[in-house]
Amino acid sequence: MRKPKRIVAVGPVKLGGFHPIVVQSMTKTKTHDVSKTIRQIRRLERARCEIVRVAVVNRDDAAALKKIKQSIGIPLVADIHFDYRLALKAIEAGVDKIRINPGNIGDARKIAAITKRAQDKNIPIRVGVNSGSLPRTVLMKFKHPTARAIVETVRRCLDTFRRNRFYNIVISAKGADVGSTIEAYTMIDKNFQYPLHLGITEAGLPFRGGIKSAVGLGILLHQGIGDTIRVSLTGDPVLEVVAAFEILHALELRKEHPVLISCPMCGRCEVALEKIARNVDRRLAQYNRNIKVAVMGCVVNGPGEAREADFGIACGKHRGIIFAKGKELKRVRESQLVDALFEVIDENINH
Ligand code: SF4
Structure with a gap:
């Protein structure tokens, strides 16, 4: 049974509550190549993708966001690592959500700057915790990047956001393998009220990656865990969307399509x-x-x-x-x- 989470709006698309589980994908283009990125997003839109994320690696990528946003019909998410100034620029450009990994963004002052700007623009932030980039203090405590270490990292991130009175949050937490990812999401679902973005990281080429994702996401979704999914595949992102809908159809969680x-x-x-x-x-x-x-x-x-x-x-x-x-x-x-x-x-x- 799905427990309703706090509702978070990504543009017009709602995550959480009893809203349908939303399918998202990520472009594989260089984001600063605006025309290629827009072409890929339009293909994703035709495949019924509902939210799209782009990598913002440098200033050129951040500068491209405004044009991309104006040229597409689905909410745009900026994916940022390391440089908090790119997050500020992405928010300024009008994206509908940003995804950061607090583990590599840096100190609390930088997180505070991002949350303030996101608050002003009323957009959510996805806190994306990966087992590969847990803080050193957490790793010292848990010795290995276990599910408990991931959950502890999520808890610390949320404490930082709470100190900034920022609650417009989506959580993702990816373990090194399917088992630890399931374990981490199960604990997070029990402990936090924010909507969950599910994904199996580095799943692989379409056939094996699709199966691995179907196993991991399927187990979680069947337990009522998850509000939005991305099937990460090496290759054409349209296949990610096709695979995501197949998983949701198999579990009868989405029924709009044949x-x-x-x-x-x-x-x-x-x-x-x-x-x-x-x-x-x-x-x-x-x-x-x-x-x-x-x-x-x-x-x-x-x-x-x-x-x-x-x-x-x-x-x-x-x-x-x-x-x-x-x-x-x-x-x-x-x-x-x-x-x-x-x-x-x-x-x-x-x-
Ligand atoms: S429907 Fe007929 S052809 Fe198809 S698997 Fe069953 S017995 Fe074989």
Whole structure:
């Protein structure tokens, strides 16, 4: 059961409370390359990304934020390490949130300067604690970057923010592996009221990284922990968004988009099912409705599963049956199956 957290607004997008779990991603471009960054963010927007973060590494990146912000439709987050002056510049440029790692920003005076400017502009700060950059005093106390060491670091950061009367906060805490990340988030969820940004750091290339993220985020989300997620993958950030929605769909935490179920195929299948499923998947990406579509390979389980879905195909030998809302509608040849399915979907919904 999800415990409602304090509500934090990132532009028009709300985190916490009972708001839907928000999907975010991060650009891979040099932020000062404004046109490339905007192009990548627009691709993310088309993939339904809801918040985007950019790395602000130097003054050129900070100077690019205003133009980027003006050219996109989703909230913009500036990701800052080391130099608190970049955080001040990013806030001035009008970003909707900043992410800092207090472990490398420096002394309390610098944190105070950031919180004051964020307070003036009424934007939240994500306190992003990583096991790789815990303060020396914490490491001395705990010996290793354990989940408890991460939680202690979060607690100390929040104390600093509290001294500055700053409460517009989102927390993230990334361990060195899936187990310690789960442990750290579970403790943080119990102890603090701020919304949680979930991520499995350095997850890897899309296939393995997607699985690792699905395991880590899935366990936390299933326990009701988390308010926004990023699936970190090496490669195209659009895949991060696709993977994030797949995780949320699998847990039925977001239901706005179509879900395709397709059978794994076996020796009974007598059509090119993988090709059919891929075509259906590609065309379904254009739809903004919560519909369940089944693509099944044979008559053993096919008709039953296809009847359970809103729309479905159950295949036979080089042909198949189209179902809608549990009713068999037509029998068509294999080459016509996908078109026939979408004719039926379009007749039944407005997309
Ligand atoms: S639906 Fe048919 S083809 Fe697909 S896995 Fe099941 S038995 Fe095999």
